[in-house]
Amino acid sequence: MSKHPTVADLMEYLKDLPHHAQVVFSKDPEGNEFRPWSGDHSHGYFVEVFDYEEFICADDTEGLEDNKNRKLVEAIDLWPE
Numbered sequence: 001m002s003k004h005p006t007v008a009d010l011m012e013y014l015k016d017l018p019h020h021a022q023v024v025f026s027k028d029p030e031g032n033e034f035r036p037w038s039g040d041h042s043h044g045y046f047v048e049v050f051d052y053e054e055f056i057c058a059d060d061t062e063g064l065e066d067n068k069n070r071k072l073v074e075a076i077d078l079w080p081e
Contacts, residue, residue, distance in 0.1 A: 004046065007076065025080045035080035042079065045072035 005013070027033035044057040047070050055077050056063040064072070 004073070004075075025078070038079045038081040040079045042077045044075060044077065046075035047072050 023037040024034045025037060027035070042055070042057050044055055044060070045064070045067075047054050047056060047067050049067070049070065054067075055075065056067060056072070058064075
């Protein structure tokens with residue numbers, strides 16, 4: 001998989017896993033806390049801003065305008081509960 005997997009990559013990764021298993025998210029790479037997936041998502045754009053990364057919702061016209069000179073990558077954000 002690439003540095004930032006696509007929806008197609010995620011579907012391929014999940015296809016052979018148990019379909020009844022609950023989806024949870026780790027708070028950080030060390031696994032200090034876990035939260036279940038809320039079942040919701042946002043559609044928008046992923047953008048690198050200096051030394052961090054940001055997610056801009058597709059309907060955030062001000063955020064999109066502020067970042068129009070940066071490389072915006074279409075993305076979805078899966079929300080924890």
